[in-house]
Amino acid sequence: MTAPTAQHTTNPPADPHHSTPSGRVRARGLGLPFTGTPGPYNALTDVPGVQVGLVTLVKGDGPLDTGHGPVRTGVTAILPRGRDGLGTSCAAGVHVLNGNGEMTGTAWINETGALATPVLLTNSHAVGACHRGAIDWLNAVRPDLRDRWHMPVVAETYDGYLNDINGDHVTPAVARRALDAADGGRLEEGSVGGGTGMSCYGFKGGTGTASRLIIHADTTYTVAVLVQANFGARHELTLAGVPVGRHLRHDDPLGAAGAPVPSGAGSVIVTVATDAPLLPGQCAALARRVPLGLARSGTTGSHFSGDLFLAFSTANPSALASHYPAGHRAERLDSLLFVPWGDMDRLFDATVHCVEEAVADALVANTPMTGRDGHHLPALPHQQVIDLLRDHHAFD
Numbered sequence: 001m002t003a004p005t006a007q008h009t010t011n012p013p014a015d016p017h018h019s020t021p022s023g024r025v026r027a028r029g030l031g032l033p034f035t036g037t038p039g040p041y042n043a044l045t046d047v048p049g050v051q052v053g054l055v056t057l058v059k060g061d062g063p064l065d066t067g068h069g070p071v072r073t074g075v076t077a078i079l080p081r082g083r084d085g086l087g088t089s090c091a092a093g094v095h096v097l098n099g100n101g102e103m104t105g106t107a108w109i110n111e112t113g114a115l116a117t118p119v120l121l122t123n124s125h126a127v128g129a130c131h132r133g134a135i136d137w138l139n140a141v142r143p144d145l146r147d148r149w150h151m152p153v154v155a156e157t158y159d160g161y162l163n164d165i166n167g168d169h170v171t172p173a174v175a176r177r178a179l180d181a182a183d184g185g186r187l188e189e190g191s192v193g194g195g196t197g198m199s200c201y202g203f204k205g206g207t208g209t210a211s212r213l214i215i216h217a218d219t220t221y222t223v224a225v226l227v228q229a230n231f232g233a234r235h236e237l238t239l240a241g242v243p244v245g246r247h248l249r250h251d252d253p254l255g256a257a258g259a260p261v262p263s264g265a266g267s268v269i270v271t272v273a274t275d276a277p278l279l280p281g282q283c284a285a286l287a288r289r290v291p292l293g294l295a296r297s298g299t300t301g302s303h304f305s306g307d308l309f310l311a312f313s314t315a316n317p318s319a320l321a322s323h324y325p326a327g328h329r330a331e332r333l334d335s336l337l338f339v340p341w342g343d344m345d346r347l348f349d350a351t352v353h354c355v356e357e358a359v360a361d362a363l364v365a366n367t368p369m370t371g372r373d374g375h376h377l378p379a380l381p382h383q384q385v386i387d388l389l390r391d392h393h394a395f396d
Contacts, residue, residue: 017042020365021186027360030382032240033394034360036353039211043187044078044226046211047273049085049314052226053077053181054193054207055174064164064372072163072371073170075130076193076207076228077178078119078271080312086138087145089114089320091336092312093284097291101267101306102127103155113280114320115312118179119153121194121228121269123163126170130154133175140176148323155308157230157267159197161260162371187226190366195228197371199266200362201245201298202234202252204369204377208362212350214276216339221276223286223350227358230266231294231305238298239360240394244385245298251378260375265304268294270358272351277315277337282344286311289348293355311351 017038018029028034028042039046054076060069080090092115094106104127109115117138120130134152138145159165178193187209191197195206211224234252237245249255254263270290278286287309291301301307319334339347363380370376389395 016040016186020188022188024190024365026189027357027364030364031386031395032360034353034357036212036350039213039222039224041186042211043209044211044224044271044273045184045187047222047224047275047314049082050273051079051082051182051184052187053178053183054188055178055181056192056196057169057174058196061370066164067167069164069167070372071167071169072197072369073123073159074193074196075170075175075178076121076195077175077182078226079182080115080119080273081314083141085317086142087116088317089116090312090314091278091280091283091316091320092310093280093287095284095287095290095309097307098301098303098305100304101156101308103153103269103308103310104131105151105153108151112320112322114322115153117150117152119271119310120175120178121155122170123165123194123197124156124158125165127154127156129168129170129172130175133172134179136172137176137179153310155269157198157228157269157306159230161199161375162369162377163197164372189361191369195362198228198230199254199377200229200359201232201237202254202263203363203380204366205229205362206366208358208360210354210357210361212354214346214350216276216343216346221274223272223274223276223347223354225351225354225358226271227355227362228269229359229362231264231268231302231307232297232299233264233302236298236300238296239385240389242389242392242394243298244388247388248381248384253376262302262304264302267306270309270355272309272311273314274347275314276339276347278313279336279338282338282341283311283313285344286347286351289351290355293352294359296352296356297359
């Protein structure tokens with residue numbers, strides 16, 4: 001095909017596969033080739049019932065004044081079954097590639113294979129605030145669940161290069177705002193929500209998402225991911241199989257000697273969702289495939305990067321609950337419908353391809369950002385990337 005030309009936000013394409021709601025070009029809009037068929041929005045919200053809310057905090061410039069800014073942070077909230085499904089378990093599994101990070105609630109997921117709470121993504125020092133905010137929000141919107149214990153999943157990546165990370169700008173109230181904002185439909189990407197202050201491969205990183213449609217037993221299912229991308233060294237960056245990062249190293253702020261953040265540091269959180277019926281162990285198997293998608297973008301996994309992954313299935317809504325329904329205390333047996341293990345490969349494929357594209361989207365749908373003490377992250381240079389891909393025949 002003919003190599004594309006870099007697009008900007010004037011007269012953006014209406015196709016949600018090509019642009020974000022604000023008109024920022026996505027990786028497909030830039031012409032990058034990907035494997036698989038995306039859902040209607042090419043987003044986590046393509047999985048029926050899944051809702052996502054974003055709160056973005058950007059305030060102030062200049063020298064760091066702890067408690068006052070500059071602020072470059074936020075919260076991403078995910079409701080696995082939407083508001084209507086709060087308290088109803090999903091089959092779930094987790095995987096840790098590198099443990100230099102935090103994801104709360106994973107001990108209970110490993111114990112029961114179940115997820116029944118919101119998932120929140122934020123910065124490394126705001127885990128407690130989001131955890132408290134999620135519990136307060138659950139008690140407010142579902143007072144009938146107040147007598148249950150709540151174990152929200154809160155995961156983090158480090159935004160202290162740009163953000164006043166010790167300033168407590170993410171409060172429980174901010175977490176509640178993100179949960180209130182959760183909805184379906186198109187998702188904004190780039191420097192939004194928990195990804196606001198993040199870097200990826202020495203460029204401005206943050207939030208990216210993608211989905212794939214698969215067919216099993218004559219039924220179409222969706223596999224989708226949301227990535228909070230804050231990882232990778234510039235020289236590693238690979239797009240469409242082309243090692244573009246090694247040609248784009250001239251303005252890498254994290255690759256310089258004495259940089260306040262080690263090259264490749266930061267962390268990555270990936271949430272995988274599907275409506276295909278899966279066992280908890282199969283959800284964990286999807287989470288274990290996430291690193292293969294990340295590797296396609298170039299990373300080898302830095303010691304300073306916490307790489308934590310969660311996968312859940314919205315099928316089987318009546319199973320895996322630890323609580324009996326009100327008025328039904330009799331002992332019972334439950335059952336799960338699930339895809340046979342021998343047919344899991346197409347879900348593994350979809351997970352890997354979604355992760356690769358979501359990372360590209362987090363980079364492409366972004367702009368430069370300057371934060372605390374003048375620290376600056378450039379945006380991925382669209383036209384240079386297109387030229388490099390064309391030179392390597394990626395569009396052939």
